[in-house]
Structure formats: C-alpha cells, structure tokens
Amino acid sequence: MDFTPTEEQEAARDLAARIFGDLATHERLAAAGTGSDAELWKALCAAGLPGAVEETGLLGLVLLLEEQGRRTAQVPLAATCVYGILAVARHGTEEQRARLLPGLRDGTTVVTGAFPAAGGVVAQEGRLSGAVAWVPWLRDATHVLVADAERGLWLVRTEDAARMESVELTAPWSAGRLVLDGTAAERLGPGGDTGADTGAGAYADVLVAARVAFAGLQAGVCAGALARAVEYTSVREQFGRPLSTHQAVQLRAADAHMDTEAIRVTAYEAAWRHDEGLDATEAALTAAWWASEAGKRVVHTGQHLHGGMGADLDHPVHRHFLWGRQLDAYLGCGTELLAELGDLLAKGEPS
Structure with a gap:
C-alpha cells in the first residue's frame, strides 16, 4: 500500500489549508458560536473542494478533513462529502447522480x-x-x-x-x-420503495466511509491541539525556564504525538483500501477506535499542557477539546467499536 498523496490530492489539501488558514480564525469561530460559517462554506465550494472528492477519493477527503480539524472550522464538509457526494456517486442511480451531484459540488445542496x-x-x-x-x-x-x-x-x-x-x-x-x-x-439507488435489494450493502459502505472520514477529522483536531500545546509550552516559563524543557511535559507531548500519528496512519490505510475497492470494514473500525480512544487522550493532553489557560472556555484549545470529545463518541465509542471489531474477527470474515 502507498499512502503518498497524488498531485491532485496534494493540491486540494494545500488549497484547503490556505482557505481554512485565512477564514477559520479564532475571531470568526468565536463569532459563529454554535452555527456554521456560511462564508467559509461558500469559499470552499467556489474553490471546487467538495466536488474534487469525486476524483481524489476517500483518502483525498481525509486529507481535506485533517486541515479542517486543525482549525476546528465549522462547515458541513465531512457530512456533505460522505453522506452526499460519495454516497450518491457510489450508490445513486444514473438519474440521481445527474440531478443531485451538481448541487452537492457547488454547495447549494447540503x-x-x-x-x-x-x-x-x-x-x-x-x-x-x-x-x-x-x-x-x-x-x-x-x-x-x-x-x-x-x-x-x-x-x-x-x-x-x-x-x-x-x-x-x-x-x-x-x-x-x-x-x-x-x-x-x-x-438511494435501485431497489424500488422497499429498501430491500442492496440497501444493507450500501449502508455498510457509507458507514465505513463515514468512520474513516471522521477519523481523519479527528487526526486534524488532535494535530491542532498538540500544535497549540507545543507553541504555548515553548513560551510559557516556570521556575525561570520554558515549560517545554521539563521532561514530564516532553513525555506527555511525545505520547500525544504518537497517538495522533496512530489515528492518521490507520485512517490513511482504511481510506486507501476503500479507494482501491478492497474490504475496508476492519480497517475502518480500527481507525475509528484509535480516533475515539487516542483522540480523547490527545485533546485532554492539549488542554492539560495549557495549565490554567486550558480551563478558559474562550481559549482556542478548548474548541479542540470539545471537538475531540464529540468525535470520541460519534459513530460508536471505543468499547462499542472494539466489540464490533471483535465480532467481525470472531466470524473469520476477510477484511
């Protein structure tokens, strides 16, 4: 397997990073409250990023969502791409694709x-x-x-x-x-009104894609939390020297880095298998488990390393904490995912 991004995936990721960096600022996020940023969503769609996922695949989407997670940018990118663009492109009828995909690409359909x-x-x-x-x-x-x-x-x-x-x-x-x-x-797709036909297979495929995509989002959330912690501990002094020079801080940050990389690499593997047409069920459960269990460790570390500032609800790192805890439980918490993975392995089904 090769996780090296293609030129198209790299270009889309770099463009997303620039847009999120320019628009998903602390001030704009604070002003948005619990709502989404309509201007940011329009900018992403005008740049063609949601539509690009049809070509760059689930791995390309994971790369975009990492950049979103770094900034905790409040837009429905993951949902629209997984439950909309990829679901319709892979499982919709020819008529549904022709009717729905144009609006999904330009953001008028969410x-x-x-x-x-x-x-x-x-x-x-x-x-x-x-x-x-x-x-x-x-x-x-x-x-x-x-x-x-x-x-x-x-x-x-x-x-x-x-x-x-x-x-x-x-x-x-x-x-x-x-x-x-x-x-x-x-x-969605053929099968009439009963939902019988291949509905369960389509559902399983969409669930796999969703778990992988949101694991990629969690990787970005964790990377952003850790980056903020590193920046803070490098300038904050205690006993006359930066916090980052203390061994306990270094070890905690190192553990968080390894957890973040585990989320990222398992999400990449699952996305690669999905894009290659291989069974990615086991890999998706593995990525989702790491996103749940390791994700909450990392965002707790990010907040802890900020000391008293981490308790400030208006501090940027607190958003990473909130997102990390939400992603911990979405589409199954760690124990539920582990039980599902155990059942899959016990049945001896190929992955």
Missing part, C-alpha cells in the same frame, strides 16, 4: 446523515416514520441520508420533515433532532 442506524426509523411504501435524537449539521442541511431499521438508505428533504428541533452538542455542529411522520423519502 446533505447530512442520520447515522448509524439505530432502528428508530421505519420505512413503509416510500415513507419514513420515527425520530433520530440528533443529527450533525441538520440545521444546515437541505437533505438527510436516513438509514432505516432494515439499513436501507433514503434521502429526505429537510423541508419535508415533520419536525426539526435545534440540539446543542458538545461540539458546535449545528445539530438537530429529526422527527419523521409518514415523510416522503427517495430511495
């Missing part, structure tokens, strides 16, 4: 996902009923990719939902509670 399937939504004759307690970026979305109790995939227009209620999460992800009551839905 898709989020009611994932993972928890059995709370039932499909009957092309209509959905049930509720999802919280959906990330629901307040920004024009469509929601909903997984029903049978793991079929359905696209629902948010304007058709029976009710959407604002929900505040640990991280400022513009989330909402989704209530469906006989809501009209469009089956």
Whole structure:
C-alpha cells in the first residue's frame, strides 16, 4: 500500500489549508458560536473542494478533513462529502447522480446523515416514520441520508420533515433532532420503495466511509491541539525556564504525538483500501477506535499542557477539546467499536 498523496490530492489539501488558514480564525469561530460559517462554506465550494472528492477519493477527503480539524472550522464538509457526494456517486442511480451531484459540488445542496442506524426509523411504501435524537449539521442541511431499521438508505428533504428541533452538542455542529411522520423519502439507488435489494450493502459502505472520514477529522483536531500545546509550552516559563524543557511535559507531548500519528496512519490505510475497492470494514473500525480512544487522550493532553489557560472556555484549545470529545463518541465509542471489531474477527470474515 502507498499512502503518498497524488498531485491532485496534494493540491486540494494545500488549497484547503490556505482557505481554512485565512477564514477559520479564532475571531470568526468565536463569532459563529454554535452555527456554521456560511462564508467559509461558500469559499470552499467556489474553490471546487467538495466536488474534487469525486476524483481524489476517500483518502483525498481525509486529507481535506485533517486541515479542517486543525482549525476546528465549522462547515458541513465531512457530512456533505460522505453522506452526499460519495454516497450518491457510489450508490445513486444514473438519474440521481445527474440531478443531485451538481448541487452537492457547488454547495447549494447540503446533505447530512442520520447515522448509524439505530432502528428508530421505519420505512413503509416510500415513507419514513420515527425520530433520530440528533443529527450533525441538520440545521444546515437541505437533505438527510436516513438509514432505516432494515439499513436501507433514503434521502429526505429537510423541508419535508415533520419536525426539526435545534440540539446543542458538545461540539458546535449545528445539530438537530429529526422527527419523521409518514415523510416522503427517495430511495438511494435501485431497489424500488422497499429498501430491500442492496440497501444493507450500501449502508455498510457509507458507514465505513463515514468512520474513516471522521477519523481523519479527528487526526486534524488532535494535530491542532498538540500544535497549540507545543507553541504555548515553548513560551510559557516556570521556575525561570520554558515549560517545554521539563521532561514530564516532553513525555506527555511525545505520547500525544504518537497517538495522533496512530489515528492518521490507520485512517490513511482504511481510506486507501476503500479507494482501491478492497474490504475496508476492519480497517475502518480500527481507525475509528484509535480516533475515539487516542483522540480523547490527545485533546485532554492539549488542554492539560495549557495549565490554567486550558480551563478558559474562550481559549482556542478548548474548541479542540470539545471537538475531540464529540468525535470520541460519534459513530460508536471505543468499547462499542472494539466489540464490533471483535465480532467481525470472531466470524473469520476477510477484511
């Protein structure tokens, strides 16, 4: 396997880094509160970055999300690319791709996902009923990719939902509670209105992509938290010398660096397998487990190494802490992921 980015992936990553660096500033993030940054989202879409994922693949998306995570930039990039662009491109019909992808590329269509399937939504004759307690970026979305109790995939227009209620999460992800009551839905891909056909296979593929993408986002969040900690301890003095010269600080930072690299490399491997058409289920669970378990260690370290400043809710490092803790539990916490991985290995299914 080769994780070396292609020229196209590198170019997209570098462009994303510049845009996030210019617009996802501490002042703008503070002003956004718990909402998304509409101007930043327009800039990313005008640069063609969401649409580029069709060519650069899941590994290319992971590289973009690392840059987003470094800045904790509040835009629905991961959700729209995973639950929208990649899901429609890989599993939509030819008609759905022609109709939906142009809006997804230019940002006028924003898709989020009611994932993972928890059995709370039932499909009957092309209509959905049930509720999802919280959906990330629901307040920004024009469509929601909903997984029903049978793991079929359905696209629902948010304007058709029976009710959407604002929900505040640990991280400022513009989330909402989704209530469906006989809501009209469009089956993603072939298979008619029943969701039978290959729905479960499409659901599994989207879940794998989501776990890998959000692991990549966590790698960026951790890298950003660690970079802030290194900068702070290099200038903050204690007993007449910088904190960074103390062995305990160095060891803590070194452990955080190794944890961050573990998240990154496992996310890269899983993304590479997915792009190569190989079974990436086991690799995605591994990446997601590292993102959960190691991720929370790193963001705790980032806050701890800031000392008393880490307790300041307005300090930039606190956003990394909030994002890291949210990503720790999204799509399965560490123990749940480990149990799922154990079941997969026990069945002896090839990865």
